[in-house]
Amino acid sequence: MSLKYLCNKAVLNTFARLKQFRGIATRYDKLKRNYEKRASTEALYFLERITLRNVDNLSYW
Known part of the structure; x- marks a missing residue:
């Protein structure tokens, strides 16, 4: 796999995890x-x- 693909995947996965918090997903703040x-x-x-x-x-050990 290319480095560009791996970096893109890491960024997308990070935002997917952050969206688990409702305030981030819906931008209540x-x-x-x-x-x-x-x-x-x-x-x-x-x-x-x-x-x-x-x-x-x-x-x-």
Whole structure:
């Protein structure tokens, strides 16, 4: 698979995960600052989950 395809797939999957939160999917947060703050908070939440999952899967021994 090409790198362009993989990057596109990663971006689309990230937005699909963020849309699980109703405020992001329907944009209930009308003010720009509220929307950006909520989107960044939820993105950090997913990043933390992915990071912790990868750390748990590491085997040191």
